Amino acid sequence: MAMTEAARKKLAEKLVDLQIEIAPQLAKMDELKDQLRAAAIEGKAGFTDEVAGKGTVEVSAERKAQFKGLMPMLVAEVYLALKDAARKKLHDDGLVEDKKIFTKGAKPSVTVRLA
Numbered sequence: 001m002a003m004t005e006a007a008r009k010k011l012a013e014k015l016v017d018l019q020i021e022i023a024p025q026l027a028k029m030d031e032l033k034d035q036l037r038a039a040a041i042e043g044k045a046g047f048t049d050e051v052a053g054k055g056t057v058e059v060s061a062e063r064k065a066q067f068k069g070l071m072p073m074l075v076a077e078v079y080l081a082l083k084d085a086a087r088k089k090l091h092d093d094g095l096v097e098d099k100k101i102f103t104k105g106a107k108p109s110v111t112v113r114l115a
Helices: 005-043 076-081 084-092
Strands: 047-051 055-059 067-072 098-102 110-114
Touching: 005 047, 005 055, 005 110
Parallel strands: none
Antiparallel strands: 047 055, 055 110, 067 098
């Protein structure tokens, strides 16, 4: 049976109320996570800390963006289907230039697992 609009709105209200209730704790958690990320950056390594009987906190190492390669700036399928001589001519004529492609950088992630 489909949920009624009234029931859906009641769930939405409960969710909003919970979000309001936990907002201060979430802000405190974000501050603590930022401090743990800073520790991972300073130590140049991730780490896992166990809190006896409660759980663990895992902090991953920082990952910088890395150069991946060159990618033609055209419709790739069409460009790549051309013969080598045709591709070279497009480059020589200045119609195609290679663009450096990098991996995405990421700040250290923090995972909390309850016991």
